[in-house]
Amino acid sequence: MLSRVAERIYWAARYLERIENTVRLISVYDKLMFDLPRSIGLGWYNLVTINSAEQVFHERYKVQDERNVVKFLLGDDTNPSSVASCLKYARENLRTTRDVIPAESWEMINELHLFVTDNIQQGINRSQRYHFLDGVIQSCQQIQGLLVGTMPRDFVWYFMKLGRNIERADMTTRILDAGVRVQMQVWSDEDAINSQQIIWGNVLRSLGADQSYRRSVRASVKSEQVVRYIIEDAAFPRTLAYTLSALVDSLERLPKHEAVLRDVRSVQETTLKTVDYSDLGEPMKDYLNDRQLDIAAIHSRITENWFTNY
Amino acid sequence: MTNSWNTYQCNDFYDELMSHPGQAREPAKKLVAYFQSLSDDAVESRRKAAEATIKEMGVSFTVYTDNGNIDRSWPFDIVPRTISKQQWDKTSAGLKQRLKALNKFIDDLYHEQRIVKDGVLPAYVLENSQNFRQECVGVSPPFGVWAHICGTDLVRDSDGEFYVLEDNLRVPSGVSYMLENRAITKRVLPELFEEVNIAPVDNYCAHLFDTLVALSPRKIAKPVVVVLTPGIYNSAYFEHAFLAQQMGCELVEGADLVVQDDDCVYMKTIAGLERVDVIYRRIDDLFIDPEVFNKESCLGVSGLMRAWKSGNVALANAPGAGVADDKVIYAFVPDIIRYYLGEEPLIKNVETYLCYDEAQREYVINNIEKLVVKPANESGGYGMLVGPHATKKERERFVQLIKENPRNYIAQPTLALSTSPTFVGKNELEPRHLDLRPFVLQGKETYVTMGGLTRVAMNKGSLVVNSSQGGGSKDTWIVE
Numbered sequence: 001m002l003s004r005v006a007e008r009i010y011w012a013a014r015y016l017e018r019i020e021n022t023v024r025l026i027s028v029y030d031k032l033m034f035d036l037p038r039s040i041g042l043g044w045y046n047l048v049t050i051n052s053a054e055q056v057f058h059e060r061y062k063v064q065d066e067r068n069v070v071k072f073l074l075g076d077d078t079n080p081s082s083v084a085s086c087l088k089y090a091r092e093n094l095r096t097t098r099d100v101i102p103a104e105s106w107e108m109i110n111e112l113h114l115f116v117t118d119n120i121q122q123g124i125n126r127s128q129r130y131h132f133l134d135g136v137i138q139s140c141q142q143i144q145g146l147l148v149g150t151m152p153r154d155f156v157w158y159f160m161k162l163g164r165n166i167e168r169a170d171m172t173t174r175i176l177d178a179g180v181r182v183q184m185q186v187w188s189d190e191d192a193i194n195s196q197q198i199i200w201g202n203v204l205r206s207l208g209a210d211q212s213y214r215r216s217v218r219a220s221v222k223s224e225q226v227v228r229y230i231i232e233d234a235a236f237p238r239t240l241a242y243t244l245s246a247l248v249d250s251l252e253r254l255p256k257h258e259a260v261l262r263d264v265r266s267v268q269e270t271t272l273k274t275v276d277y278s279d280l281g282e283p284m285k286d287y288l289n290d291r292q293l294d295i296a297a298i299h300s301r302i303t304e305n306w307f308t309n310y
Numbered sequence: 311m312t313n314s315w316n317t318y319q320c321n322d323f324y325d326e327l328m329s330h331p332g333q334a335r336e337p338a339k340k341l342v343a344y345f346q347s348l349s350d351d352a353v354e355s356r357r358k359a360a361e362a363t364i365k366e367m368g369v370s371f372t373v374y375t376d377n378g379n380i381d382r383s384w385p386f387d388i389v390p391r392t393i394s395k396q397q398w399d400k401t402s403a404g405l406k407q408r409l410k411a412l413n414k415f416i417d418d419l420y421h422e423q424r425i426v427k428d429g430v431l432p433a434y435v436l437e438n439s440q441n442f443r444q445e446c447v448g449v450s451p452p453f454g455v456w457a458h459i460c461g462t463d464l465v466r467d468s469d470g471e472f473y474v475l476e477d478n479l480r481v482p483s484g485v486s487y488m489l490e491n492r493a494i495t496k497r498v499l500p501e502l503f504e505e506v507n508i509a510p511v512d513n514y515c516a517h518l519f520d521t522l523v524a525l526s527p528r529k530i531a532k533p534v535v536v537v538l539t540p541g542i543y544n545s546a547y548f549e550h551a552f553l554a555q556q557m558g559c560e561l562v563e564g565a566d567l568v569v570q571d572d573d574c575v576y577m578k579t580i581a582g583l584e585r586v587d588v589i590y591r592r593i594d595d596l597f598i599d600p601e602v603f604n605k606e607s608c609l610g611v612s613g614l615m616r617a618w619k620s621g622n623v624a625l626a627n628a629p630g631a632g633v634a635d636d637k638v639i640y641a642f643v644p645d646i647i648r649y650y651l652g653e654e655p656l657i658k659n660v661e662t663y664l665c666y667d668e669a670q671r672e673y674v675i676n677n678i679e680k681l682v683v684k685p686a687n688e689s690g691g692y693g694m695l696v697g698p699h700a701t702k703k704e705r706e707r708f709v710q711l712i713k714e715n716p717r718n719y720i721a722q723p724t725l726a727l728s729t730s731p732t733f734v735g736k737n738e739l740e741p742r743h744l745d746l747r748p749f750v751l752q753g754k755e756t757y758v759t760m761g762g763l764t765r766v767a768m769n770k771g772s773l774v775v776n777s778s779q780g781g782g783s784k785d786t787w788i789v790e
Contacts, residue, residue, distance in 0.1 A: 003578040004566050096542050099555045155580060255581035306580045 001155040007307040008093040013163030015090035020140040021171035027133045028206035035198040044069040050177045075120040102150045112139040158250040169243035170295045173288045179203040200226040207238045224277045244268045260301050267294040314739045315346050324470045326391050326730040337392040337789035340506050350737040360388050360498045385782030387732045391764045392787045402758040404656030409750045412634045414650040416456040430649050438717045440687045446630035456631040460750045466728035473660045479635040481592050485749045486549040488763040495785040507790035509760040515556035521753040525624035526587040533587035535559045540609045569613030573620040588624045595629050637686040637720045665716040674721040678705050681721040743767045761786035
């Protein structure tokens, strides 16, 4: 397999996953808006901070309100991480690797692109936002389903899986981070207990993990348990532990994987060893930030190992 | 219901399907009878089906802009063009003869140049050839073949005979559209394939693959063959990807390849460097190696010429093959065939006036309103003058151009290109001019496609069939 093709496939998978997760992230906030007490004054700008996109945001907008933040994350083509930009990059990468992916997946990406272009305003206005966000998530899952059902398990598949899980691991830490930040905001509130359930219940729902959480934890939604579940559960496919072990699975199938595998194993170890649920405020934020750095380091190692090392 | 097959006017041109209104030629009889049996609505639904199929299969032509890719759908007419097997066999033999002679010619030009010494080709013509590559002198590619893949443009004049209009020996494209046209027709007119004995075309890619494999410098079981594309921005990218996919080989870009100190070509794979044996390059000569040709080129591979000259990699077509793809050389092809093969050409050339010859130039200038003037080294129908359709000003400009650079221009009489019934409205037919581009392969063996790509000038009265300029296409049937 050509390095260039591997790289493009890896990125296409990352971008597709980023689209789905960005939309999920917005939907957490969107749901929180309905449920949290009005007095709290939810900060949409948190979404920009957890995506580490403050600088790009400030170049474009003065007011840090809901409309600008959502516009920035969904439709802004000057933001390289917006849904619109990711979709553009995903298409670009798949367009030039059409010979190795199922033909229908290319058509589906085009449909998703049309859907997003035609309906982006729906996503920005609150009244129809749910419909839009849901449409994008469905479409992403349709594409994943097609790939799972029709792709041979060859190198192309494993690079795709690698990209998907790197991105998913990263985004899971960011979605958790979003929860932590909102929680810190409501700490002083007298309805704190009630708010916590709302916050963490929505974090779970945004990952599609609420049902499996209940079945596996068999307890009501409590912050510590939710955070632990999203970091450590070995069975649910969007948890940090799961995505890391999915990386291991893919790596083992690829040639000259030793160095990258060693890195991932050590990240797996630190993830479990250093985690501390006793304070879900600043220490947890720092912990999540460190995991994001770990994941970025794995990404660099992948890049130099297979894509650019000539 | 108006039956437009009965009123179809073929005028003074040779029509591929109809000999008189309502009267089909032998190979087209069943086809025409079938269309006549369809209602207006049935015809319309077939046309719609064809359009939908083209979109579904993603047969497209790429026009790339910042606002997204414009994949222009491939313009296609559902009425196939038919040619009798008997006539095709003769044409096919003529095409093989032509490419064989051209390859001997190219090989000679890069070695002794006997043809110049023997006075058959004036030295002046060669000295001023834009596509003669000094860097290729003395190289001996396998089987003495330089042009492995050739797309020859044929036209049929009012006498019903095929003439060669030009030989494309550089990076001819269109074969994927020939294959896709057949696939579309099979879906849209499946009934006809039961009734009519139509020669299949789909073995082209297998022959292409065999031709390429036979060129491998390493005699190993599975030589590594790749298709080298300039990338997504190239209008023929669809075809490059299609051919790579059909042959099951990698589609590479220049940056995927590297020439090491051992003068071998390697591709960058996830497992490390892998040696490449044969490159089917779809990049023009001047861009393949910045070390030797265009220094600015980022499409090519540094050192590729070194590797090729050392015999460590095969390039198809070989660099320098384009020397024979020159409209002045074209005029000499009948002599070239006689000189190298001692045979009479089986397919005629279109009469050609060479502007560097004083008497012929005089004739061209005085009769420019009757002639088609073409630059010697352009392809895609660019930079030419169609005398009868041109304004006085345009003609004067061309007279000036010819005088300034006579070697660069040739002229030909305006041909009465043959026509074929083409749908222009709901079950309404009109004649449209067309040509034919068969593809010829030469390596260890020679092979000619069954028919080729029929290109149609979709605009009424137009003679320009190039897809870059509004042409469309039809499926081509060789009928037993």
